[in-house]
Amino acid sequence: MFAIVGGFFLSGRTHVVKYVGQPSETQQPDMRVQNLYLVEQAEAGDEWELSAHEAEFYDAKQRVIVHRLRAQLLSKEAHPLHVIADSGQIDSATGDMTVQGNVQLQYLEGYTVETDILHWHATSRVLQTDAAVQIRSALVHIAGTGLLGNIEQQRFVLQDNVHAAFQVP
Numbered sequence: 001m002f003a004i005v006g007g008f009f010l011s012g013r014t015h016v017v018k019y020v021g022q023p024s025e026t027q028q029p030d031m032r033v034q035n036l037y038l039v040e041q042a043e044a045g046d047e048w049e050l051s052a053h054e055a056e057f058y059d060a061k062q063r064v065i066v067h068r069l070r071a072q073l074l075s076k077e078a079h080p081l082h083v084i085a086d087s088g089q090i091d092s093a094t095g096d097m098t099v100q101g102n103v104q105l106q107y108l109e110g111y112t113v114e115t116d117i118l119h120w121h122a123t124s125r126v127l128q129t130d131a132a133v134q135i136r137s138a139l140v141h142i143a144g145t146g147l148l149g150n151i152e153q154q155r156f157v158l159q160d161n162v163h164a165a166f167q168v169p
Helices: none
Strands: 003-005 008-010 031-042 045-058 063-073 081-091 097-107 111-121 126-136 140-150 155-166
Touching: 045 081, 063 097, 111 140, 126 155
Parallel strands: 008 155
Antiparallel strands: 003 008, 031 045, 045 063, 063 081, 081 097, 097 111, 111 126, 126 140, 140 155
């Protein structure tokens, strides 16, 4: 099935990405912070902004674990994407991020993507998950498995088991 809906491109392909595990429960963080605000910067400008209720910094592993987060993935060509999640993990060396737990991605006006886990690859500026995905707006409900999205191209691909329901006004 192929369809384009509000900037989302739907098809039936599968893409696999490995999950990055969190530091061990027994390992103590180097620093804990509450009410954190982070900005990831690159040569071309800001890449993302993130606020979290709590964060744990693990310097040796170059990881930051965040809890109850809100983030904006900034685009040079398009409106920012807004992400909320229960928790996340940031690789402080690469800027890559994995968020999980009640993940919601707000895209365009009125579109919300819901999933359990979402990976941000900073170098390629790609969002990806292999988990179940729901896309909702006032006029459409789309479900599938797996998502691959390039925020600069404003192109998101639902990868497998795609089902869509449209409400005619």
